[in-house]
Amino acid sequence: MKVFLATLRRDLLVAIRTGSETLNPLVFLVLVGVIFALVLGNDHAARELTGIPVVWTTALFANMLALEGLFRREQDEGTLATILVANESALPATVAKLIAHWLLTGLPISVLAPLIGLGFGLSFETLGILSGTLLIGTPILTLVGAIGAALVVGLGRGGVLLTLLVLPLFVPVLLLGIGTCQQFQFNAEYIPPLLGLLAILSGAITAIPISIAPILRFSQDQ
Amino acid sequence: MSPEIFFRGSLMWVYCLYLIGILGLSLGTIWGLFFVPPEKFQGDSFRIMFIHVPAAHLSQIIYIGIAVAGVVYIVWRTKMADVFMAAAAPVGLITTGLALLSGIVWGKPTWGTWWVWDARTISVLILFFLFFGQIALRQAVSRPERAAFAVSVLAIVGAINIPIIKYSVEWFTTLHQPASITLTRESAISMVFLIPLLINIASFYIYIAGVVLAGMRTLVLRRHKHTSWVQAWTGSS
Numbered sequence: 001m002k003v004f005l006a007t008l009r010r011d012l013l014v015a016i017r018t019g020s021e022t023l024n025p026l027v028f029l030v031l032v033g034v035i036f037a038l039v040l041g042n043d044h045a046a047r048e049l050t051g052i053p054v055v056w057t058t059a060l061f062a063n064m065l066a067l068e069g070l071f072r073r074e075q076d077e078g079t080l081a082t083i084l085v086a087n088e089s090a091l092p093a094t095v096a097k098l099i100a101h102w103l104l105t106g107l108p109i110s111v112l113a114p115l116i117g118l119g120f121g122l123s124f125e126t127l128g129i130l131s132g133t134l135l136i137g138t139p140i141l142t143l144v145g146a147i148g149a150a151l152v153v154g155l156g157r158g159g160v161l162l163t164l165l166v167l168p169l170f171v172p173v174l175l176l177g178i179g180t181c182q183q184f185q186f187n188a189e190y191i192p193p194l195l196g197l198l199a200i201l202s203g204a205i206t207a208i209p210i211s212i213a214p215i216l217r218f219s220q221d222q
Numbered sequence: 223m224s225p226e227i228f229f230r231g232s233l234m235w236v237y238c239l240y241l242i243g244i245l246g247l248s249l250g251t252i253w254g255l256f257f258v259p260p261e262k263f264q265g266d267s268f269r270i271m272f273i274h275v276p277a278a279h280l281s282q283i284i285y286i287g288i289a290v291a292g293v294v295y296i297v298w299r300t301k302m303a304d305v306f307m308a309a310a311a312p313v314g315l316i317t318t319g320l321a322l323l324s325g326i327v328w329g330k331p332t333w334g335t336w337w338v339w340d341a342r343t344i345s346v347l348i349l350f351f352l353f354f355g356q357i358a359l360r361q362a363v364s365r366p367e368r369a370a371f372a373v374s375v376l377a378i379v380g381a382i383n384i385p386i387i388k389y390s391v392e393w394f395t396t397l398h399q400p401a402s403i404t405l406t407r408e409s410a411i412s413m414v415f416l417i418p419l420l421i422n423i424a425s426f427y428i429y430i431a432g433v434v435l436a437g438m439r440t441l442v443l444r445r446h447k448h449t450s451w452v453q454a455w456t457g458s459s
Contacts, residue, residue: 151372168351
């Protein structure tokens with residue numbers, strides 16, 4: 001527990017003090033959202049139709065941008081090896097890192113995304129659902145992405161490779177998230193895709209955190 | 223298994239698998255393309271089935287094989303499991319590409335469009351990118367042990383896509399038809415079409431096994447190029 005809290009506190013502090021690394025994905029999200037809304041012109045119907053897929057996809061890419069830095073700083077300065085040395089501290093430390101990462105990317109993305117949705121003329125109820133599905137979906141992105149980030153940690157050209165590896169795995173989450181919002185938007189049955197999203201989340205929470213430390217350890221000592 | 227025994231023992235297998243596979247594929251394809259009567263609703267376009275079904279089936283089987291090899295590698299650190307993964311990934315990429323291409327060509331006359339974004343097509347497209355990820359990750363990691371481990375993890379995580387492909391036609395509303403041939407029920411395809419199709423599927427299995435085995439032989443040779451038996455082998459022939 002001590003390790004958990006210390007790592008969490010440290011990661012949040014580092015993020016607040018360095019700033020730009022955390023803010024960049026969010027600025028990216030707003031910028032891409034705005035550009036999409038801009039190029040669609042004054043066609044109201046088209047905007048309302050494309051709003052949810054565009055915002056969800058942009059949120060996914062913003063999350064992806066942040067993933068690469070999940071373990072990079074610790075790898076570069078060598079603290080990652082220290083964290084992983086002791087068996088008891090490896091799990092709480094990696095879980096803390098995952099939670100800190102979500103608090104710094106997934107959460108702000110989920111809060112910001114509805115604001116961009118406003119620009120697409122979506123209704124308030126739809127924006128609520130959009131935010132809700134992002135709150136369920138972004139932890140999955142962080143968890144699944146963490147596997148990819150752990151695999152490519154320490155490789156020089158990790159960025160594009162990481163995108164290549166995890167993007168196919170993100171597709172079900174993206175489709176279910178967009179599906180839920182759109183079913184709601186058009187007054188159709190939106191519970192089944194929502195349950196699918198929750199099922200993936202519970203599966204990911206169960207299986208992934210315990211497997212990150214062994215993967216990182218292997219990437220370390222080879 | 224020691225690489226040397228594998229290398230010496232597998233040559234005959236490669237020849238046999240290639241021979242039977244190519245003969246079987248020629249038999250099934252010629253039978254299917256020229257001697258089977260046209261189908262009642264689709265006319266002649268259904269003949270793409272004789273390529274499409276084996277390719278689509280084998281792509282999934284190859285991925286399952288890679289995922290199983292990934293588990294074997296992580297648990298027992300078997301080197302041959304890694305060799306298998308390295309040899310099978312490009313083959314899987316090609317069979318998946320073939321399945322997608324033949325599906326596109328078949329879609330135009332029967333569905334009226336080249337491509338539909340539904341569960342089956344998307345999940346097979348994801349399979350294509352998973353194979354690509356396998357190859358890309360292996361090339362990016364320079365140390366062989368780390369590459370093998372990383373590729374294994376990726377294969378296991380990606381295996382979640384296989385049941386999605388399998389059941390995508392039953393869980394979701396899609397244009398793609400459900401499976402016509404199953405082990406438990408009587409086939410929904412008439413015998414006239416079924417026999418050449420089964421010949422082609424079986425021969426495709428055999429042929430692909432030969433291709434993967436040949437690829438594994440090359441990799442074994444390359445990875446052990448500094449051992450005496452490889453140098454003796456390459457020097458003597």
